[in-house]
Amino acid sequence: MENSNNNLFIEISKAADFFKSKDNFVILTHMNPDGDTLGSGFGLAMLLDRMGKKSTVICSDEIPQKYEYFTSLAPQNADFNKKTTVVAVDVADVKLLGRLEEKYAGSVELCIDHHFSNIGYAEATYLDSNAAANCECIYDLAKALGVEIDKDIALALYTGISTDTGCFRFSNTTAKTHRIGANLMEYGIDTAEINRIMFETKSRIRVELEKMALDAMEFHFDGKCAVITVTREMYEKTGCKDEDLEGITSISRSIEGVIVGVTLREREEGGFKISVRTYPPVDASAICKRVGGGGHIRAAGCQLGPEYNAKQAVAEMLMHVKAVMEEDFAGTVTDK
């Protein structure tokens, strides 16, 4: 199968043949690295090491502290004085190489990925879009290579699978994901400890943010709607950036009885960026469309201009939430 860029999508056996035929690899991971790209990178590096080959894993950005133990698992020994073979793992687009894009975008010989959206930038790509995590692809590659998995490799691959599936919780999880998880556990890894590190540890700034979000939350329409407003003052007080707020939007909807969660974030230039999250039967995109926004049925967004202060922006959104709820419930909705 060839994509529009005439790049080749190949079978796993061909990917295995490729790795067998080379000896000195650079393994690219995606920017803002997560457990799956790093588990894939260091997992692959260990497979290559067991085959007597050399490799080094590189990334545009610093490796987050909780993944740092990966780096001690695989010898980082590519010989940069000789020709290196450049491969990429879990990287759907050259843009995701970050600072490495300029140097490597045109020279990726093989990409191993699980993103349906992969643009086919590499000379050849092994893509399994049914894989919940790219580490499932690396697991399949190990089998195709005939390399024995060991405890360290299992640790890296399990970490990638667990982090990309929210520990087998998200809808991308398949029966195969569980079967690979089972097989990896049998190498004696301490999955409870891995998951503790991956899921139970929160940063101080995240805790401050959650506190702030919970403090700012108000309930409407008999507890069915929760509204969080994050003002500029709050940004300044906690020293948080907009990126830090990812995930905050899901807090309101997670409260028992809430079916519409609205999060308003005051923009630096004034006005508000608004996220709406809903549960059936309420249509989030219908709410946002009423103020010129849009999105999906359960997750949508819109904006309100600097002519609104916080109180007015909340009142405006509540009016639209009420209207859509009345439509979706086919009845009158009252506040308090």
Added chain:
Amino acid sequence: MENSNNNLFIEISKAADFFKSKDNFVILTHMNPDGDTLGSGFGLAMLLDRMGKKSTVICSDEIPQKYEYFTSLAPQNADFNKKTTVVAVDVADVKLLGRLEEKYAGSVELCIDHHFSNIGYAEATYLDSNAAANCECIYDLAKALGVEIDKDIALALYTGISTDTGCFRFSNTTAKTHRIGANLMEYGIDTAEINRIMFETKSRIRVELEKMALDAMEFHFDGKCAVITVTREMYEKTGCKDEDLEGITSISRSIEGVIVGVTLREREEGGFKISVRTYPPVDASAICKRVGGGGHIRAAGCQLGPEYNAKQAVAEMLMHVKAVMEEDFAGTVTDK
């Protein structure tokens, strides 16, 4: 194998024979029912239904709202005008039958359980203490009975397994747990939706409590120690009871960099109930022993009497935390 009460521990095939030989069952679940006892009970009820037998699942306490959908899955049709066969699932001790203890304690013919601590109160017991969830035992029973699992049965069993393992996160999870999870997924259940209901929904009182706990948190010793004090005033303000606070003790330790989490709860009669949670190398029980308490190396508890006010109680605990940290780190620990 017989236990000290001369009750019989039997193989799964014998348990299957037992169910085949009877027709009219009462299935007992444990008090304060959770996903595993209810998944086991309603899962078993469905298996019996598919075999043309009648049964009713009963419980001392009300079924929590999030498990209510179980009740519609299995016909509750035991004939109480005829002799019923009483079985128990996930019930380690007759005391755990709650209000049903008096009526049923002496008449349980078969118990299916996964608790190592099972006291052997039933006439016969099938016990698999390696099973992370009792629903694994019910899965094995289905295989032994030769009854085809269907989507509804899979839903009940998956729910029990997921809730008892924190969605495959806790240390009780085994490779077998994952393999059963994989098999159950293949019946087409929406595991992401089940897990959303089980794990992502928080009660309003729980949210209030978390907010309160985070508001009350203070950090010491370069962020290595987090202290939460829950005063009587906070209890009154949120209307929460002592039971509601379970789980709050783990919040402090979950923050990045924290290795000692101390939670002080003011008692109604004055004084404080104190929980200490640690990560290596700090010994929680050593901290608590210094004030007459005790426990495990990572989780311990102690009390301070009504002669302490909140500030004094915190100061007292910090002194002991400092002493034990200095021992465990073999160096001086300073606050701020």
